[in-house]
Amino acid sequence: MEQGPFIPLTSDYGFKATFGNETNDLFLRTALQALIKSPVPIREVQLDKNAFEALTLDSRSGIFDLACTDAEGNHFIVEMQLAHSPHFVQRMKFYALHKFNTVVERGRFDYANLPRIYCIAILEKGILPTANYHTLANLRDEQGALIDGQMALILVELAKFDKPVVAITTDLDKLIYTMKTLHNAPADPIQWPKFWNEEWLQRAIDELNTRKMTPEERFQFARYTAINAEAVNAERTHLRGIIQRSLQKGLTLEEIAEIHELNLDYVRELHTAPDTQ
Known part of the structure; x- marks a missing residue:
């Protein structure tokens, strides 16, 4: 990074x-x-x-x-x-x-x-x-x-x-x-x-x-970064599942963003992102 x-x-x-x-x-x-x-x-x-x-x-x-x-x-x-x-x-x-x-x-x-x-x-x-x-x-x-x-x-x-x-x-x-x-x-x-x-x-x-930064502060910063990256990936996977299921039920990306209070551009990004699983 x-x-x-x-x-x-x-x-x-x-x-x-x-x-x-x-x-x-x-x-x-x-x-x-x-x-x-x-x-x-x-x-x-x-x-x-x-x-x-x-x-x-x-x-x-x-x-x-x-x-x-x-x-x-x-x-x-x-x-x-x-x-x-x-x-x-x-x-x-x-x-x-x-x-x-x-x-x-x-x-x-x-x-x-x-x-x-x-x-x-x-x-x-x-x-x-x-x-x-x-x-x-x-x-x-x-x-x-x-x-x-x-x-x-x-x-x-x-x-x-x-x-x-x-x-x-x-x-x-x-x-x-x-x-x-x-x-x-x-x-x-x-x-x-x-x-x-x-x-x-x-x-x-x-x-x-x-x-x-001291060595301990660098470690803590690296720890925060790693924890956040892991949580980000997990949350993105969860949200992509929600988007896919909602689309299958006939909802539009705009409706999905409004229902779940998400930014529309972010919903579009998740929808088009390649599957990393």
Whole structure:
């Protein structure tokens, strides 16, 4: 596999090495503050050991669910989604409401003074009908007045972000730009944007620099790559079987893609791919 100097931040390994870095959480804390657009620095976070890893349905890349709590007791759920998922908001509601129920039960069903819950999704594809690349949604009335800010859904749609370096000033834009471009960045730091010298981003970039990886980190990266490749092949075989059976029942490729919430181009690719069994 051809590999540039930097591992994509949006990959399984890249996301865990940066957002899920347990030895140094500066990047995570700064990124969370930027994503929720808070002027108050997040001083401390505790990662939730119940976070899990999985592959996206079309297996082009992975998702790594991360959950953590800050020093004020606020809860954060972060998920990366690179596959096309038009109904992803429903999944976000499932995660947020599950966390809400857990918080309420721990408080013996006391609804007063509940901590905030931020459910954050970073999507490679666009799914909302708006042009915004960052959306924060709360419970509001028909005039847009806030009813409840205890729970917030935050979506970042990477495909909609097209700001040039000269127009980037906020930490949010610096984060999104880094997520979109780092894996294609030149090895020479002289050609990097100046904000990549900021400590929080520099630490993340160092974690993704293949030239600075320890033997153990190289092993873990190879392990992730091998596991994902095996899972990808298994999932592709499973989906090809579904497509073949659906075609035999008279469904079109367009109908199959819609029913199973898959990208149509990916369904066509699977349908025409040679059998490797």
